[in-house]
Amino acid sequence: MSKSPKQKKKMNRLYLLMLVLVLATVTVLAGCGSSKQTSQTSTGGSSNSSVSSPSGSSGDNSANSGKTVKLTLWSIATDLDQQMIRDETDKFNKAQSAIQVTPQFFENDPYKDKLRIALGSGNAPDIFFNWGGGPLADYVKAGHVADLTDLLNNQFVDYKNKFPDSVWGPATVDGRIYGIPTEGSAVELLYYNKALFAQYNLNPPETWDDLLHAVRVLKENGVAPIVLEGKSQWPEMIWVQYLTIRIGGPQVFEKIAKGEPNAWSDPAVIKALEYVQELVDMGAFQNGYASMDCCKNQAEAMLASGKAGMLAQGSWVYNTILNNYPEMIEEGNLGFVPFPTIDPQYSKAVVGAPSAYYSVSSKTESVEAAMTYLSEVNYNDAEVDILINQLGQIPPVKGVEDLLKVSPNADFQLWMYDLIAQADTVQLYWDQYLSATTAKILLDNISKLFIKQITPQQFVDNMNQTLGK
């Protein structure tokens, strides 16, 4: 029975080896099996796709042969906007039981990552908010988004006719439509505090020289000339994008978007970056701009309280100020101008989007159910009314101009409507135009430029390397 030490050692090693092999096999099999399981048996959890269960309500004549379709919707709406979506969805859910929709809301910046990971791992929501453009094209090419063209041209053609043709652009890939418009048209512009400008006898910052003068005067008087949300990176991109357009025209970026070699080396880009660094050297941005996050009401608070003079942001900020600092608007203190002009021939271009989009996952239980929900809730009369009158937005539906004229926010909305209508180009935000990977590299480089960690030339060299990928 007793064995020599050598044989004992050998037996130990044998057992250990067997154990390791068993464990390895078990682990690998577990790893392989789980991903299939999650997509088949999605139960519970906030990020799982639709579950179909036998209809609970008795005696219901639903068109879907007695099964309730449960859909999840992901959005980044906040404040009243979020409330509106919840209310309208509730009404929809209560009016029938064939389709039940659960909306879920996320913060703007984390949402982008969360959505992508959900799509890639097979846990996508049925309906998801997005900005169209490059990232949506990425998802479409990877097969994650449902093609809505046929449904829109047939069953839901009345709904499709609610919108002007121009709205479908950012959601179209290879001639097919992959998104339904939602939220309002958006432009990026320059807000300023009228009271401050009046106090220091400043002209509204309509030209670049006006802006530089305002920066100097405000700085001398201890006010932060411009409030900038540097930590979120994309608010810094607003400056770079607009300066490039104002100096060299929208065609500069169009070459970049096509992937032309060395397109980033265009002199307009380098000049724009130098202008940015000039602003940084002048101390134009508030103390701590590199660590301020967007979308937390901080920048708006500084603008509204007179601690900062100007803010370059999107028209959605009008909502935020309307909801959180209404006195600023009531007192006529919120000024808004298009981004300052530099070369007059490029002064009519705007950066913005006709709308954002709701897309439907290709793995959803029923694309038709999703479209039914969207056609009945998204931009229904109640929503259009709230968007215009309570949120100061412009829904991109036909005939909206008449509705805008009677809105309490008509000043801003009609101004914005005209701005878009008269624009010779509406360029999508760069980080939504480019693929997600390139966009992130762009944002990182912009962020480094704004704290002068890299020179304009280094920026251009870094970005040129991303072309053609």
Added chain:
Amino acid sequence: MNWNDIVHVIGFPLKIRMVETLLFRRLNLKLFLLLIPALLFFFVFVIFPVFKALHTSFFEDDGINPPSWVGLSNWETVLRSRDIYHSLWLTVEVMILCWVVQTPLSLLLGLFLSKERRSTNILSVFYFTPLLFSAAVVGIAWGYILNPNFGLLAAILTKVFGVSTVPDLLGNPRVVIFTLVAVISWQFIPFHTLLYQSGARSIPAALYEAAELDGVNAWTRLWHITIPQMKNTIITSSVLILTGSLTYFDLIFVLTNGGPGDASNVIALEMYKTAFQQYQFGLGSVVAIIMTIFGLLLSLVLVKVTGFSRMESQMEGV
């Protein structure tokens, strides 16, 4: 397997020799079976991910398309760019600074708390609370405190001390690493204080009595008795600080997201950003493997230098 065998396996250290001879084969099988849960855990959460990451590092994977083989090109890309070296350097900076700040403070606090006084019980509770919060909570709270426009520190500096420009501790690329080390230290000094506290209590009083008879002063007592006696505690605490700060992610992510620019882009953040913000999981895996290798090297060096594995006792000769 019968009850007799189980009884022999579970108890009686004195009889292990006998048991070994009589039941050798079965004893080892049972030992391994009992070890399975822990080994399984270790395998699933430690060994397997390392090999999976190594595997992914040879593919181009953007998260929404099926991965495609690219061989060593990811490795080339990462090792040729300056980002990885910058991240590694920042990580080393954080590791060294964390050790330099936390060890002396924890040591002194631990010594202070180890003496039985009325105040130490209450003080211990207060000193311990930072450890109870998650890194994300600590990050959000300190993010607000340090906010140069809206934060508590800003309010105190401007209203109480009349400072005109509040320093931007989290947005200044030259200072951000120090700010981060300060907040990390705030969170973890309580833990190391606890280690040193119990280490200090286990020093035999006889040594101090002998020192008193010889008439040594406080500094000599500290340097020649206390610290050498706590050698093992110091080693444990140092190893934890160094290995912990190598992979530290949560707090830095919440406070600065690697910024401003890439001034606080330590290696764990570089890995996260490459994989989950640039959506390049292949490249991210390369960074992950580099981080793993770095950690392994660090562990080997630490074990060698500190003589950890020799398991000497400081009580020899006492």
